[in-house]
Amino acid sequence: MKSCNDIRREFIDFFTAREHAFVPSSSLLPGEDPTLLFANAGMNQFKAIFLGSETRDYVRAANTQKCIRAGGKHNDLEDVGHDCYHHTFFEMLGNWSFGDYFKAEAIQWAWELLTGVWGLPKERLYATVFGGDAPDGLAADEEAERLWREKTDIDPSRIFHGGKKDNFWEMGETGPCGPCSEIHMDLTDDGSGGELVNAGDPRVIEIWNLVFIQFDRDEAGKLSPLPASHVDTGMGFERVAAVLAGKKSNYATDLFVPLIEKIESLCGHRYGASSGLADRFDVTSEDDPGDVACRVIADHARTLTFAIADGVMPSNEGRGYVLRRILRRAARYGRQSLGIEGPFLAGLVPTVVELMGETFPEIRRRQDYVIDTIRGEEESFGRTLDRGIELFTRQADRLAEAGQAELPGEVAFELYATYGFPVDLTQLMAAERGMTVDMAGFEMEMAKHKELSGAGAGVLKVDLPPDLPATDDSAKYGGKAVQAKVLGWVADGEFHADGELPAGREVAVVLDRTNFYAEQGGQVGDVGELRFTGGRCTVSDAQVAGQCVLHQLTVIKGTLRAGDEVRCRVDHSRRATMRNHTATHLLNWALREVLGEHVNQAGSVVAPDRLRFDFSHSQAVTDEQLAEVERIVNAWVVADEPVRDETLPLGEALKIDGLRAMFGEKYPDPVRVIRVGKGRKLQGRKYPLELCGGTHVGRTGQIGLFKITGEESVAKGVRRITAVTGPVAVAWVQQIESAASAAARALRIKLEELPERIEAMSKEIKELRKAGPGAPAGGVGDFVVTAAVETPSGDVLVTQSSTGDAGAMRTYCDVQRQKGAAAVFVGGVDGAKVMLVAMVSDELVGAGKLRAGDWVKAVAPIVGGGGGGKPNLAQAGGKQPDKLPDALHAAADYARDQLA
Numbered sequence: 001m002k003s004c005n006d007i008r009r010e011f012i013d014f015f016t017a018r019e020h021a022f023v024p025s026s027s028l029l030p031g032e033d034p035t036l037l038f039a040n041a042g043m044n045q046f047k048a049i050f051l052g053s054e055t056r057d058y059v060r061a062a063n064t065q066k067c068i069r070a071g072g073k074h075n076d077l078e079d080v081g082h083d084c085y086h087h088t089f090f091e092m093l094g095n096w097s098f099g100d101y102f103k104a105e106a107i108q109w110a111w112e113l114l115t116g117v118w119g120l121p122k123e124r125l126y127a128t129v130f131g132g133d134a135p136d137g138l139a140a141d142e143e144a145e146r147l148w149r150e151k152t153d154i155d156p157s158r159i160f161h162g163g164k165k166d167n168f169w170e171m172g173e174t175g176p177c178g179p180c181s182e183i184h185m186d187l188t189d190d191g192s193g194g195e196l197v198n199a200g201d202p203r204v205i206e207i208w209n210l211v212f213i214q215f216d217r218d219e220a221g222k223l224s225p226l227p228a229s230h231v232d233t234g235m236g237f238e239r240v241a242a243v244l245a246g247k248k249s250n251y252a253t254d255l256f257v258p259l260i261e262k263i264e265s266l267c268g269h270r271y272g273a274s275s276g277l278a279d280r281f282d283v284t285s286e287d288d289p290g291d292v293a294c295r296v297i298a299d300h301a302r303t304l305t306f307a308i309a310d311g312v313m314p315s316n317e318g319r320g321y322v323l324r325r326i327l328r329r330a331a332r333y334g335r336q337s338l339g340i341e342g343p344f345l346a347g348l349v350p351t352v353v354e355l356m357g358e359t360f361p362e363i364r365r366r367q368d369y370v371i372d373t374i375r376g377e378e379e380s381f382g383r384t385l386d387r388g389i390e391l392f393t394r395q396a397d398r399l400a401e402a403g404q405a406e407l408p409g410e411v412a413f414e415l416y417a418t419y420g421f422p423v424d425l426t427q428l429m430a431a432e433r434g435m436t437v438d439m440a441g442f443e444m445e446m447a448k449h450k451e452l453s454g455a456g457a458g459v460l461k462v463d464l465p466p467d468l469p470a471t472d473d474s475a476k477y478g479g480k481a482v483q484a485k486v487l488g489w490v491a492d493g494e495f496h497a498d499g500e501l502p503a504g505r506e507v508a509v510v511l512d513r514t515n516f517y518a519e520q521g522g523q524v525g526d527v528g529e530l531r532f533t534g535g536r537c538t539v540s541d542a543q544v545a546g547q548c549v550l551h552q553l554t555v556i557k558g559t560l561r562a563g564d565e566v567r568c569r570v571d572h573s574r575r576a577t578m579r580n581h582t583a584t585h586l587l588n589w590a591l592r593e594v595l596g597e598h599v600n601q602a603g604s605v606v607a608p609d610r611l612r613f614d615f616s617h618s619q620a621v622t623d624e625q626l627a628e629v630e631r632i633v634n635a636w637v638v639a640d641e642p643v644r645d646e647t648l649p650l651g652e653a654l655k656i657d658g659l660r661a662m663f664g665e666k667y668p669d670p671v672r673v674i675r676v677g678k679g680r681k682l683q684g685r686k687y688p689l690e691l692c693g694g695t696h697v698g699r700t701g702q703i704g705l706f707k708i709t710g711e712e713s714v715a716k717g718v719r720r721i722t723a724v725t726g727p728v729a730v731a732w733v734q735q736i737e738s739a740a741s742a743a744a745r746a747l748r749i750k751l752e753e754l755p756e757r758i759e760a761m762s763k764e765i766k767e768l769r770k771a772g773p774g775a776p777a778g779g780v781g782d783f784v785v786t787a788a789v790e791t792p793s794g795d796v797l798v799t800q801s802s803t804g805d806a807g808a809m810r811t812y813c814d815v816q817r818q819k820g821a822a823a824v825f826v827g828g829v830d831g832a833k834v835m836l837v838a839m840v841s842d843e844l845v846g847a848g849k850l851r852a853g854d855w856v857k858a859v860a861p862i863v864g865g866g867g868g869g870k871p872n873l874a875q876a877g878g879k880q881p882d883k884l885p886d887a888l889h890a891a892a893d894y895a896r897d898q899l900a
């Protein structure tokens, strides 16, 4: 039998024989694209070619690209382990044409490789082509459909039409785009899965996507043909390997079996044994929690190995946090579902390297580094893992006894702050017990902790030696670079006063003096760098620990030693933080002016990119009041008043007329007083005067512009205002203006007419909906809304379709969603068959209210059918058309129950 490595090679050989250049995979760390967390598709590294800003010396390429889909736009993390064909890390095989060949060759070659070279049964494959999108003025891709008939011997009844969601690819809001044609594999027992194409059903899976890039979308949304057409294809390597091996599960291939066997050797579990299948590795059921755990761990071991080898470090932010969450998730599964004691993930790395090191030599080269990194991270989590699980179990038991199903936010927060459980891990553990987590409560706890304790979440909890001198941080207000000495660092929970720190290590360093501002009073810790002879470190955060400042840093170059002299340089972003801090004082003061003396600060966050201010006030702040607050603050900005600080004995400071101290707040003695302006009044108003240890601009004019971006409620009697200043405020205004102008252009009206027109339009839509039977709707066929349930995030529509065509029904759902519906359920009849389609917005899914898969599952039995799918989109078939009205009735009831 063919090995997976053979299959990969055969793919590349097939295309190099057709004059494609082999291009190695790019790194998982997208170098040039800050909008991307990880490389997530083969085309990432060719983006500039499609955009026309780069040319290469080849016009055809083929490769296998390392991809991670565990965060950002593409996130398959939740599915991993539960299904057997989504991974967080996978390889995407692809062939490309840059302005060279187009649809004919792409289709013909894909078919030739799959059915000719690899001999896949034709009666198990389906092709989809773009079926057009009326609202977007896009015609169906008839050319692709014709080419499928002419260039291949596919049975034409196996060519399906798909809507914009599945069969039209766009790089972004604007830019290159075009229709695509997908190839799906039928894994049902009897090959009857036609209706399950693109239904998110594991029995019919997408294996290859052929994208035909032929249009350019401009700012107004208009499409024009590109000067040259391109081909971009992506095939899931693990999926095609499974299919070629005659398996239903990717985990049954030689890419995964050795990894699962390795996991088995660490615990008592025998993978798939409870399924009773002849090939136990081909189990796809998620009934056995041990099997799910094995799959998750095998998947995550690959992701960790490849990501760390490409230079991502587990950390508390961005892609580093994605990685940390993946690692902790895997560690928890091992501990709780498989009973593995102690760290084990690092021990899986050699197996990953053995399996894939030949194709990707970088993981072999960096194997030791990867092992060290995983081990360190796993050990640090391991110290609290058991106790966290214990706390969770105790709380969950207690709730279950009381008949409750929501874990309080405080518990989730304690698990996060004290035991290092990422909140999605806690959510996962809760879901396993049929419970949810009070996320709003969790966020509140996070905010409270950050703002009131004056320390960031994830603060290092360490006992520094008592004889360690206090860090002299008086230079923080000036911000100018200072020279300092390394006294030691905290690593693995302990303080080290001697030794060496090689490049790549992330620790918290203590210096004798610093100009870094450590997070306090809502102002975030500074970032910047330390330079020393022969090297440098980047500082990603600064935190208070007792009397010392901890500089969270990574050595980038050279070796840092205790006793070394370093030069501390705070990043420019600090200037933005200073603008926001001074603006926060002005905001606080203006709020009192406008809303009244009852306004008291309840918390604040001052970061470089924004400020957030929580205060006591019992109603929503009106638009007029917000506008007035903005006007007052900006008047102070324009007045360009000096901002001065003064340090006074606390007793004396509290006596200053007009100074506001917060009840219950503990102030240091002596205390620092921030005073804006030099006189007693400005435009008849008192000057802001507050106790504060933060850093401020020298004059209010440096704030440039103050703009409120949001106002909301955070708790009973507490409101929150978010605002921006300086260049960020300018960018915000420009963004709003360009969005509004684009909307006005699209409607061909003046900007000022926009609110009126939109109101008229939404009224019209409501009336059309109410009009009921016969009312026109999007898509092909007639659609009659039979029930509408109002929710704060939009209506939930239940609709009867005159056609049983799944594509038309999906298009209808798409159109209704675009018009503002939060969820749509459509049922239709085609001859003797019933088709049900459900689509649910991210918002409702995220709120745990309604899931499309559960919805169709609950209703389908009424029409004698079954089905399922993803939380956002699902479909089902049935055999009793006369029961459709009952089914729609039940669908509406189900939605009402869920949303109640």
Ligand code: ATP
Residues within 6 Å of the ligand: 069, 076, 085, 086, 087, 088, 089, 090, 092, 205, 206, 207, 208, 209, 234, 235, 236, 237, 238, 239
């Ligand atoms: P699906 O709907 O199955 O999630 P997709 O539409 O997200 O697939 P594309 O973005 O078109 O997939 O990616 C191209 C190919 O990559 C797919 O045809 C599939 O074979 C493969 N693929 C996509 N996501 C994954 C994943 N998480 N794990 C393994 N393979 C994947």
Ligand code: MG
Residues within 6 Å of the ligand: 076
């Ligand atoms: Mg996907």
